Amino acid sequence: MEISSKYNPKEVEGKILLQWLETGSFNAQVRSDKKPFSIVIPPPNITGILHMGHALNNTLQDVLIRYRRMQGYEALWMPGTDHAGIATQNVVEKDLAKQNLRKEDIGREEFTARLWAWTDKYGSTILEQLKKLGASCDWRRIRFTLDNEYNEAIKEAFVRLYEKGLIYRGNYIINWCPRCKTALSDEEAVRKEIDGWLYYIKYPVSDVERSTLNVQRYVVVATTRPETMLGDTAIAVHPQDERFAWLKNATVTLPIMERQLRVIEDEIIDMAFGTGVVKVTPSHDPVDFALGKKHNLDFINIMHQDATLNEHAGEFSGMDRFKAREAIVALLEEKKLIEKKEPYKIAAGHCYRCHTIIEPRVSLQWFVKMKPLAEAAITVVEEDKIRFYPARWKKVYLNWMYNIQDWCISRQIWWGHRLPVYYCKQCTTTLELKTQSAIVGEVKKGIVVSKEKPQRCPDCGSIDLVQDNDVLDTWFSSWLWPFATFYWPNFRGQKPEAGSQMDDKKELEYFYPTAVLITASEILFFWVARMIMAGLEFKKEIPFREVLIHGTVRDERGIKMSKSLGNIIDPLVIIDKFGTDALRFSLMLLAASGSDIYLSDEKFLVGRNFANKIWNATRFILLKIKESQVVLDTLDVEDPDVLDRWLLKELSGTIREVDISFDEYRINDATKKIYDFFWHTFCDWYIEMIKEDFNLRRAKMLLRVLVDSVKLLHPVMPFITEEVFGLIKRSCGAQLEPMLVCSRWPQTVIVAEDEPLAKLTMLIETVKELRNIKIDLGLAQKKVILEVKADSGIVAQWKMHETWIRRLAFLERIDYKEHIERTICKNDLWELNLAIEGADIKNFIASLDKKIKSLESVLEKVTQRLGNEHFLKNASEETVQQEQLKFQEVKRQLQRFKELKDAFK
């Protein structure tokens, strides 16, 4: 069998993926003999295409799942997608626009049909890409938030919350996207600073008597949104503001509209801001809304749904809000009612889907009361029943939960779950309430909340019932994900599904709570916090024990990668250029716990190079075995020599550290440890050492360590390791597990620290020293003779290791002598000399001087410390001892270097 000298991922990945899928290696089921380990995927939007953030997030999950699977857990990674209400609707609307159609032109039914058609065609693209990434999900279980069974879960949750009084309907001010024409939750209105103006507008005082008594004929209010003045129904000042004491009980005239406005007083007004006088627009500003309710003001809605001005806007009716702003400012300027304007940064809410500036709007919507749900969700985190990694997110989470606001869950779009709400046309007028924006507050009358459409109205018996047209916020489905994916609450009975018999209820009991949730910080509030609330509310148990929050993927300059900025690195392109394992390895190496990662194409070279290293080490080992024609029946090494034991010790240490790192979610550390061991310990030393001392035992050792190495690496680089494992299986007779993906995780072995092992370590050090000395002497490329002076026992050790020492220190030969002319390198056990004809003695001395100088400064520091009585008194005995040892060691080294220098005089 020929093995190419370059690893070619393209020849391997597709084939290996198919093997995994065909053997059902990713499948998980209830198994009483195994502990479960489960993760639910953060369901990607069906509109999604794989980006670097997905690659990072899903590789992390896959690493943990593969690690636990190999450790013997029944590892389930639940896959699925999110219907992504607004996002998907926008995509299909855009398609429609190409045919010059709006969704209203074709109607709800037809539009929904097109949405489903789109979903069928493109909805699983992202899942196919995740497979390509190597994601070892149980792909039989793919769930979609718009599945029928999933819809049942949502209805159940809605009805339960409603019956508990935790869902209500009411006219409140909400975030309105005039482009998507829907309400949004607070989280969906992203604050971004934009450049604007603060306009100072004069409002004439109407009370003539008062205005003549006082000098002022008008008051000045400051606003960033002058167009909203058309909906003003009051002005407000702080009750303690003496500057405006004279305004008490006065009325002012709203310019343009010529409406009389009350002057109200409220503590909420900041006397220091603007002029201290605020225009109050209860229908178009959250603060003003609260003021309006508190002071019983009129609510005048001046805008249509698309943010053009409506009939209440007088002459500006029909104009867009920003055009109207310009027109109003112009008119006010003409009337000399603008005192001044200042440039001003406005933190305006933007629609998180289409980035349009949010318009606060009073509207009849459905809300979830969050405070009661938050209580338990706060406790479990306070008490560390759910832990965050890194831990600092605990504070962020709690801070948000302590200040949680009610959640607006109704959306005026067509793609999503219809609210399980029905209205009786006969006995209620609630439907009309939608247009009566003046009615503010909670609305309960004439509503039937039910999973199924009621036969008749419970009040009047009418059969004329209609379902609410709105759909639910996408996140109202996502928050049920950890248990709704198991077909909660109805389950499926005992139907065989995709060739396997699953008892859904048992599945849920077995796999829930899940082990860990892995996500980016962006959706901590959207999703993580709400899942915790939903889990506790509906399952009476936390949904996951740990939350791993990883960083954001940025470009080289530290700017967040985004399609619109054009600075993305496409993971699929990286896969194509360097291979999936290279992508995964580099990401895992760079993803320090919780910190953002800065990417450029070159960052993936580490991964590619490492894959190639693994490939070539395998190639060498297999060739060597084939050449030597040894026959392997087992990989058990019965009688390891000191080199073997040295390697086994290093391997065990690596396994231990890798385990700890993975357990603590320090995946980058684990990745680094395996890399160092494989490349530098195994390849650079062991393989080089045994090249000319090859036999059956070595062959077993090489394969044994190679197998353990690829096992350790498998979670991070699944494809190449599985391929290598296959190559090993096919080319040796030893009994090995069927596939790496389901193989047993490596175990540590105990290796005694005996004399020969200690001497080996010294020999390795000596080889490194010899390399250095040769370079200092300018003899790097010359094979020279080494002379060794040592006791006969030590000489025997040297002779045993002579072959590899000669090779690795690049020596002509080694002579053992009673007497050497000069010592060029020494330790407690041996003195060495090199034949140094033509050497650069000056450079060698200079290098010695440098070492001597640096050691002297260390010695000085240590001496000082040991001479300090405070140190001796206060430092721990152990520390003092350590310091004394260091003193001896440094002194000895120094002595040696000085002697060496003297020998060259």
Next chain:
RNA sequence: GGGCGUAUAGCUCAGUUGGUUAGAGCGCUGCGUUCACAUCGCAGAGGUCUCUGGUUCGAUUCCAGAUACGCCCACCA
């Protein structure tokens, strides 16, 4: 305005309860094709650990402040 985070080699980052001769990868420099790999090997240069105080026998590490950058939340219109 409130909260959080980061600052270590040219770049990206490690540095585990204060005591290290402060590390790695990439990049750079020199040498090297000795029968896996030049996607390689051997070695080297490069750091007053952002600054200022404090605690301590001792601070890159703990505390306070400053500076810079970043993130999140928030009803200064």
